[in-house]
Amino acid sequence: MDLYIGTKIKALRLQKKISQSQLCDNFMNRVVLSRIENNKALPSLEQLIHISEKLKVPLSYFINDIKYDELIENDDSSSFIISDLFNNQNYYEIVKLIEYNHDEFSKTQDFNKYYYAGASFFNIGLYNDALKYLKRYVNLFLKSKEDIQKQNIDNFCHALNILFKIMLKNRNYEKGINYLELAKKYLYALDSLNYSISFVIHNNLAYLYLKTNQFQKVINLLESFVNTHDNLIYINAMPHIYMSLNIACYNMGYYEKSIKYIKKAILLFKYYENEFDAARCHLNYINSLRYSGNFDKAFEIVNRCKNEYKKYNKLYLSFFIQEMILYFNIGNYDKVMEISSEIEVHQLSEMSKHNYEFMMGHIKYLHNDFDNAYNLLKKCEKYFLTQYYYGDLLMLYDDLYCITNDISYKAKSNQLINKVGRKNIVMDS
Template sequence: MYTLGERIRTLRKQRKLTLEALAGEQLTKGMLSLIENNKANPSMESLSYIAERLGVEAAELMEEVSSGELQEVLEKVEKLYHTEFDNLTDEHDQIIALIEPYADKLNQGYEAGRLLEIYSRTLHAERKDGWQIYSDKAAQIFDQLNLIPRLAAIGMFRAMVKFTEHDYESSLEILLKERKAIEARNVFIDSLTRLDFDYLQAVLHFAVGNPDEAIRVMKRGIEFSKKERVFYRIDHLYRMASFNAMMMGDEESRKYYNRKLELYADLSDDEEPRFFNKFSQVHFLTTYKKAYQEALDYIHDFFNEHQLPSYFSPYVSLEVGKAHYGLGKYDEALKHLEKVKIPDFLNHPFDLSLFYAKDAYAALCHFALGEKKKAIASIEEAVTNITPMPPSPYKDFIMETLESIQTTS
């Protein structure tokens, strides 16, 4: 936090002025040096003179936190906040350290609102108390400024907090309430905000077991994106559509959406949709087509030749384990299944259910090896995890595996 003297010195240097140049005719170089080093307080007349020569208002110099200072902090924070997931180290700690001295003094202006928004999100990510207070304060500032996209982003964040707690009903309720409040203001909602709402709304309807409404909202988002030629979120919508088509056994639609993702990857030069497509194909081969050797060959041909993001590793281990199970290589399957750790960032029931099924595959491997106690322990783990989840092919598979093991034990 800058003192008055430090603020004057910072502005002087930014404007490339010497002490003598800023002092001019009304101040001595020595007096100005004392002021900058907080060893003397300027009179109001001197302060107004200094402010005029620096090209700012005297009130800005006297503010506990100036807008220029906040802008400087915000630039550093934004850079840290947008660090790629795979490259994260201590960025959250740095963000908190930068904003904390200012947090309780941020009351107005975009910079203050944005800093509070990032601060609240970072506190939540680090599981620290008090994030709600700063989130509410940020929302109040953006409300006063009528910044609808930022206000909407905070509303979505509040909904997703409940999502990460696996309280899907509350998450959807909050999202719908926030969207309704914004739409009731009769203001223009930009395309990106609308697509964010559609995407998250579809995600949450799937999460609470409303597939028909989820598909309706999802298709609405895709059509809006195509009509407006706004491709933001389109890859996420296509992924969701592809995954849903796979679970519904609609192979024609799955291939259609996967082709769309390939086109998007070519257009955007983004490899992540292509990685999703490759995983989707492997998952289809192991889970639905039961073509286990083909799946292993596919993995070898693609995944071993490309640098995968670290968060894809659990998916690959899962599919390799399933393929080895299908080929009767139970020890090899267990070796890969034991490597599977559910990523912390996964919270959707379908993603979780996909991974919970690994314990059912492990149970089948143990059972085939004559390890009945381990088989029962594994399938009970899978059942405990899957029970609160909405209906899905993965839930059906786990419950069928339970019945099979119980019947043959």
């Protein structure tokens, strides 16, 4: 099979009178292409896509008529070939094997074939096919004996994590949570928490809990986990887990805890020399300090970050927005306006831009500049709704009602009063 692809690439290139340099076209190294054409290496999916585009043939030209049956002598060898292809990230070849030699695929006894198939379909963007095979794999795992489950818990959790990713693309958060909670259940039941996928499952489950404003669930999930697993070899996953804990504690009002966790995240990102994410964590740190009432420390951190992180333009500008938020919350609107004059709004991130619009809109309302206030507040309304910034929206709707006398804004405000949202700019009264 390997030989066939390399030989066919070379034959077609020569037939079309294309040099190796022309075929590589700055995308790949000529040495790599030579190894492929001389049957010493398989092309990756990205390389095969590039080659097919340059030679003006579909991908199927290279793999449609590969004689998989010549390679498959029995069920065990078929299973080995599928797993070997998967481990080498040759996802298209697995898909073609299934399509053109489905009988042999069906005869393979190892039920992990459904995982390899589903994951391969996912990796080439065929999500409906991925769902079919991955669900089949999960069902077979659940019906297996415990010793079989222990042997395959890693693939099982990876399968459920892919199903979560598909649900995330479809914004079906409830199903995504169900898949991850199932993975978590078996990780604990089979005493398999030391697998690297365990950290991924916990982190992604926390992400969905945060996405759906289930903050206490994040804390319950992660605190017991980190107490027993924060010193393992997968410690590179821990800063993300600490960030999730920071956000959850921040929104539940546990500000001292939120500060403790974000400091740990910053420390670990610095340990791994990930300066950008360490810098990004300081935005959360400033928020936690602000909500805890420690404005002096928050201003100190803002000023330090403005000096240290100038090379990350959008992030750098976010610290100016944080400074505006601090002054906004102590009622120093003149200082907010002064800082705003230093900012080029078009360079802001989406979140920073809408936070800017909200603060400027409220200040213009207070200054009786109602037309500009209305336009600015309406610009950020939709974004704040999608982010569940209900505290900010209560102020926004109150301003809009006073500007327009439109009672629909009162109704919108009343709908949000008892809802659980996320903290952003406006602090608890």
